[in-house]
Amino acid sequence: MATTLTDLHPPITMATTLTDLHPDIIHTHILPRLDGPSLSATATASSSLKSLCSDDTLWFPISQSTFPSTTHPHVNSVISTFPSGHRSFFLDSFPTITTDLTHRNPRRSWSHTKYDHPSCNLHPSSHSSPSQLISTVDICYQNDVIFSKPMFTDITSHFLSSGFLTELSEDNPTRTRLDPTRIQNDPTRIRPGAGTGSDPFRIARPIDLTVDEIAGADAATLRHLKESVKLNWIIIDPTRKRACNLSSIKAVSARQDWVTNESIIRYATVLPGCDPDEIVRCRIQVVLGVGEKGVGLYVKEVVMKVQDMDGVCVNGVEFLKIVEGVMMEVNGVRRKVGDDEERLRCCRVFKELKREKKEWEKMKEEKKEMVIWLNYVAIFVSFCFCVYFLLLLLKNCKT
Structure with missing residues (x-):
């Protein structure tokens, strides 16, 4: 009988799974090569991998x-x-943050003001309300960072009672800032004080x-x-030790201001x-200016505001309540990776509502006018x- 190569050299059994490798090899040479989503998915494979993937150095x-x-x-x-x-x-x-609108009926909130609901009037208690909110803003163009800036907002009585609006502006005085008339209801502005030169933790690069x-x-x-400009606007609550990304990451629209x-x-x-039953919209607007002779686009201003269906900015108390619910994923809020269709559907529903x-x-006002006219x-x-x-009475009196 002929002897085959397999008979002379039996097949060698090799490790085919991560669990067959030594933990030090996995931790030192494999896990550091993974990105965040891949590392998170790897942690769900087994309890041993979960322990390895939980290392903060990764x-x-x-x-x-x-x-x-x-x-x-x-x-940090x-x-x-x-x-x-x-x-x-x-x-x-x-x-990204998505909100389940299936079992929500925003129309029920139209017949009364938002201040009728007790949670809107509740002043944050001293033990649960943060003394400061941290915003981290990062804008990328085709995976290259073009703008990055942390911002720190103190929670004061003025913040709680004023319309909420956060604005990051280009600090170069030779460039014109956004026209203040664009901001409705005169909400409070919060501006960082340092520019790129004085703040080593700020990044500002032009788009080529x-x-x-x-x-x-x-x-x-x-x-x-x-399609190419992605934005992350993360709110960090140091008190609750939670964070949430209020940006849709991918843009929903882009237009030119002529x-x-x-x-x-x-x-x-x-x-x-x-x-x-109420829904609000967090809208972030990135304004890109044009460089000299049309060469390069730079981030001129980034503005975030949270508005109700009437276009009115929520105040500081309402914003804290909304952010708290988002961080804790209550009232239909979910964190999902890459669910663009659901995000766009929510935006369409908001516009339609x-x-x-x-x-x-308009119909309510017309009914009021009709009632007044009938009165x-x-x-x-x-x-x-x-x-x-009265005339009949006077006539009878004369007769």
Whole structure:
């Protein structure tokens, strides 16, 4: 019988799974090569891998490379107090926020003001309300960071009672800032004080694109910017040791402002309001200015505001309540990775409900006007009858 090569050299059995490797090899040579989502998925494979993947030294570089603004010492120290350090922060911040609108009826909140609901009037207690909120803003163009800035907002009585609006502006005095008339209801502005030169933790780089110096970006460039410019706006609560990403990450629209020659990119996330049936929209607007001779686009301003269906900015108390619900994933809030269709569907529903509410308010006003008109008619008719009977009475008295 002929002897085969297999008979002379039996097949060698090799390790085919991660669990067959020594933990030090996995921890030193394999896990550091994974990105955040892959590392999180690997942790669910087994209890031993979960223990290895929980090491904060793995998540520290992932968090700082994904969100460069977290390199600020104060931000980093706050994140280190989270239950699982940078792992907890990444799992809180990397997914986008979606709101389940299936069992929600916003129309029920139209008949009363939002202040009728007790949770909207409840002043945050001293033990649960943070003394400061941290915002980390990171904007990337095709995976290259073009803007990064942490911001610290003290929770004061003025913050709690004023309309909430956060604005990061280009500090170069030679460049024109956003026209203040664009901001409705005169909400409070919160501006960082340091520029790139005085703040080593701020990144500001131009986008390597050339546009018309007068006309600005054309339709093709706007579509490209909408797909290529990603934004993360993370709110960190040092008291609760939680975080949430209020940005849709991917833009929902991009347009050109022909008056100021600026490209405006918008991001939107629909969130539950104070009233269980109310929904609000967190809209972030990135304004891109044009460089000299149309060479390069730079981040001129980033504005975030949370508005109800009437376009009114929520105040500080309402914002804290909304953010608390988002962080704790209550009232239909879920964290999902890459669910663009659900995010866009929520935005469409919000726009449709906003249109319906305007029509409802218009009909309500028309009914009020009709009632007032009928009251005037009734008063006039009553007056005529009174005059008629008075004349009859005078006539009878004379006779």
